[in-house]
Amino acid sequence: LPEKTLAMIKPDAVQANYTSAIRQIILSEGFHILDEKLAHLDDVAVKSFYREHAERSFFPSLIRFMTSAPVYAMILEREEAVKKWRTLMGPTDSNKARIEAPNSIRAKFGIDGQQNCVHGSDSPEAAVREISTFFRVLQESNVDSPR
């Protein structure tokens, strides 16, 4: 069953000109890109997007990083998109990714635990919320509901 997820190329990778290389990997792994856009997030947008991390010690630094340059947001669709995109990204910490998942995108293009080149929604419910922060779409539900 096709599922959607939000993929975001973060400021470190956009700045380093990795956008087209990462986009090519995504397409070669069988994802369809339904929509995509470059966006420069402000503090309010980042605080909302990452609100579940608001109490973490790295939050102020995360806000500075995520507002430092544009991001490139994409709606990805394929079977099990949320899980498949998270596997393709690899572990959050790019240095851990280089040891544990050397073929992952973070292993290839990430810098460290914060500047880790890409983001992916962590559940179908989060995907609905995150897609709506970037894209104004008439979105059907991404989760099964009883009928």
Ligand code: CMP
């Ligand atoms: P992401 O998967 O987008 O979700 C939250 C982000 O916070 C994460 O990627 C990193 O960019 C950042 N992050 C997570 N853990 C840490 C950490 N320990 N130190 C600094 N930044 C972090």
